[in-house]
Amino acid sequence: MAFIKLTAQSALPATNEAKEFPCGNKTICIANVNGTYSAMDNICLHRGGPLGQGMIEGGKVICPWHGWAWDAKTGVAEQDSRMKVALYPLKIENGEVMIEI
Ligand code: FES
Structure with missing residues (x-):
């Protein structure tokens, strides 16, 4: 595991929006919940929907x-607490967004 560059800080989603970013052979969803960013797997564990194209409501990516509503802090689904999308540590340095993957 190492931090790799995902995107530029200026490309991050606006407050209470989500956005998807390519990352190697994966796609990462960044959610901005009231100014706090989470990096999570973009693939919904229900049937594979693109979470980064969803909306944010109550701290969850819809x-x-x-x-289905996925908690941006824990990755857990509201509809089934046994289901959890992967979350990745994220940091912003010198205008670049890095995630540990
Ligand atoms: S694919 Fe069904 S809720 Fe995401």
Whole structure:
């Protein structure tokens, strides 16, 4: 595991929005919950929907396909607490967004 550059700070999503970013052979969803950023797997564990194309409500990323709600802090699904998307440590340095993956 090492920190790698994901994107520029200026490309991060606006407050209470999510956005997807390519990262090697994966796609990462960045969620901005009231100014706090989370990096999570972009693939919804329900049926594979793109979380980074979803909305944020109450601190959760809402999958655009069937509305499952994923906690941006824990990765846990509201609909099934056994389901959890991976979260990655994120840091911002010199205008660059790094995640540990
Ligand atoms: S694929 Fe995400 S809610 Fe169904």
